[in-house]
Every structure is written in C-alpha cells, then in structure tokens.
Amino acid sequence: MRAPVDDLPHILVVDDDRRIRNLLQAYLLDNGFRVSVAGSAAEARDKMRGVAFELVVLDIMMPGESGLSLTAALRNEGSRVPVLMLSALAETSDRIAGLETGSDDYLAKPFEPRELLLRIQALLRRRDQPERSRAEVAFGPFVFHVQRGELRKGGNVVRLTTRERDFLRRLAASAGQAVARAELAPDSSDEGGRAVDVQINRLRQKIEDDPSTPLYLQTVRGTGYVLLAD
Incomplete structure (x- = not known):
C-alpha cells in the first residue's frame, strides 16, 4: 500500500x-515524492517561508542570487534542510565551494536520474538518523572509528601507520x-608542507581507487585538504 x-x-x-525543472519534477513524482519547483532563489525563498x-x-x-x-x-539563518547542489561546473574546486557553503551533496551536470534519486534517498536516510557524536566517519566503503583510530573497509581492517592515523x-x-x-x-618544521603532502599521498594509496583523482581525500588549493564523508 502506498503512503498517503x-x-x-x-x-x-x-x-x-524550465525544462530541467519539469523533467526533475516528473521523475521525482514518479518515484514517490511530493515536488515543488522554483525558477530562482527569490522564488525558492517565498516557497520555503510557507512549507517545511x-x-x-x-x-x-x-541569474540573480546563485545557489551558493x-x-x-x-x-546562516539556522536552516538544516538537506541541500543537494546541481551544477555544470565539474571541477573539484567547484564541488568544494559548494560543500563549504553548507550543501550536503554535489552532483555535476549532466547526470543520470537514477544517481540523483540514490543521492536524495541517502540524504533523507541521514536526516532521519538520530544525532550522534562523530565517533565514526564513513566515506565510500570505509568507516573510520575516531577514538580507536581504526579504519575498516567492509569487515577488514586497513593497516595505518601512526602518522596516517593522526x-x-x-x-x-x-x-x-x-x-x-x-x-x-603542527609539530612539523616543514614550512612548505612537502612532508604533509607525502603523507597524504600515502594515505590516498590506501583509500582511493585512483589516488591521482581522489574522491574522498581532496586537495583544497592554497589551504590543505578535505575529507568528504558520507
């Protein structure tokens, strides 16, 4: 029986x-969601004032106010509604900019509708889970237990050096x-960060399918690194 x-x-x-709005609306309706649409940030604001x-x-x-x-x-207003960003900009820096502004996920255009649906379902599951301290951080097939410093892939422990664990x-x-x-x-005298980069590369060898194009441990140019968790 379908839910009311x-x-x-x-x-x-x-x-x-408009074409994309209509296509997404039709697809999501067919997959069991209620869907409203807006053609601008201003229109979105109006709709969000009356609907949760x-x-x-x-x-x-x-045009006008961007999604970012x-x-x-x-x-800044305290809203915690999950946001999935869509963009024709596929560079890593663009994805990081989206995540840094507070979005929960980022999908580059063009995309497969099925992937969009799976990402939406994952965000809704995450929203429905009770708040908990960050004892574990999951990314892809990996789960890292922060206190124990233990990294697992499936049921197997991934061996880490002390430096990699830190x-x-x-x-x-x-x-x-x-x-x-x-x-x-912080205890390193390596002002250029070369030693840090070497450790990051070694860590990528253990968690990335293609360390040269990382999915989880990404570089933030001019700053450092970011771990993109689920």
Missing part, C-alpha cells in the same frame, strides 16, 4: 531552466571542511 500523499517527502527543485521541505535540489548557476549564496544564507583523525574531526597543512602537522 501528505506523508511523502516534499522536495523543492530550484533551477532557472525535507530536501532542496538546487542549481548553482542562476542561497545555501550560505540558509545555513592525519585521518584530524581530517575526520573536520569532515567536509578544509584542514590546513599546518593543522595536520
């Missing part, structure tokens, strides 16, 4: 491209936020 319409998660799709949405799918590049600006404003602890404590090289190695 009022019990279905209500998603707001914000995109200045479970999730916002938000385009970055829009709207997300930052929502977070780095991962600092990154996990600020998951989703950039961590400066000096923070990763």
